[in-house]
Amino acid sequence: MKNLILEIYSTLLKRFGPQNWWPGDSPLEIAIGAILTQNTNWKNVEKAIENLKKKGLIDVDRILETPENELRELIRPSGFFNIKLRRLLNFIEFLKSHGGLDGLKKLPLHELRKKLLAVGGIGFETADSIMLYALEKPVFVVDAYTRRFLKRHGIIRGNEKYDEIRELFEKNLPRDVELFKEYHALIVKLGKVYCKSKPVCDNCPLNREKFWRVEDESNSDLRG
Numbered sequence: 220m221k222n223l224i225l226e227i228y229s230t231l232l233k234r235f236g237p238q239n240w241w242p243g244d245s246p247l248e249i250a251i252g253a254i255l256t257q258n259t260n261w262k263n264v265e266k267a268i269e270n271l272k273k274k275g276l277i278d279v280d281r282i283l284e285t286p287e288n289e290l291r292e293l294i295r296p297s298g299f300f301n302i303k304l305r306r307l308l309n310f311i312e313f314l315k316s317h318g319g320l321d322g323l324k325k326l327p328l329h330e331l332r333k334k335l336l337a338v339g340g341i342g343f344e345t346a347d348s349i350m351l352y353a354l355e356k357p358v359f360v361v362d363a364y365t366r367r368f369l370k371r372h373g374i375i376r377g378n379e380k381y382d383e384i385r386e387l388f389e390k391n392l393p394r395d396v397e398l399f400k401e402y403h404a405l406i407v408k409l410g411k412v413y414c415k416s417k418p419v420c421d422n423c424p425l426n427r428e429k430f431w432r433v434e435d436e437s438n439s440d441l442r443g
């Protein structure tokens with residue numbers, strides 16, 4: 220499995236090149252982006268972040284001083300703005316009480332993850348995105364694209380828990396933050412270009428015999 224997981228990485232990197240994720244000028248901006256991107260596309264998040272930036276609000280104290288109505292309007296482009304405002308404020312209050320991102324960074328990895336997951340509205344993918352991209356912790360981010368291509372290739376059954384899939388990567392890769400960042404970004408690229416809801420297997424870099432793990436009839440029509 221180790222070789223397979225690494226080989227998928229090098230194949231994607233060779234085809235797509237480095238993605239240099241996550242876009243953002245500061246760790247706090249990255250963390251805010253990870254919260255606002257839930258259930259929407261990145262273009263909408265960019266608009267919301269731009270609004271916050273224009274007002275100088277990529278700042279824990281300044282967000283907490285700003286009236287909720289104003290914040291709601293600024294993040295409106297990201298959709299589900301009432302829910303996201305609550306989640307954003309939960310996270311910012313959490314940051315404030317833990318000495319900001321610098322304070323969080325000092326916590327042991329397991330404690331940090333547990334605390335993040337206890338913040339209202341922060342699930343596994345968001346917590347791990349914040350840990351990896353904003354806090355530079357070696358945690359692999361699993362998303363729907365990851366689950367989809369692994370299942371199609373028979374590498375997972377598809378009903379595994381989030382942490383089982385995360386561990387599949389973490390146990391079979393060197394514990395390297397930059398590699399984890401790049402790998403997740405490459406999977407997103409794969410999901411957007413080839414492994415869409417209707418897969419475009421022709422010319423996909425993963426459509427090679429060695430990447431198909433099981434003789435699964437449901438996959439047979441995808442194979443090249």
Ligand code: SF4
Nearest residue numbers: 413414418420423426
């Ligand atoms: S070969 Fe097909 S199923 Fe596999 S990753 Fe590419 S698009 Fe998805």
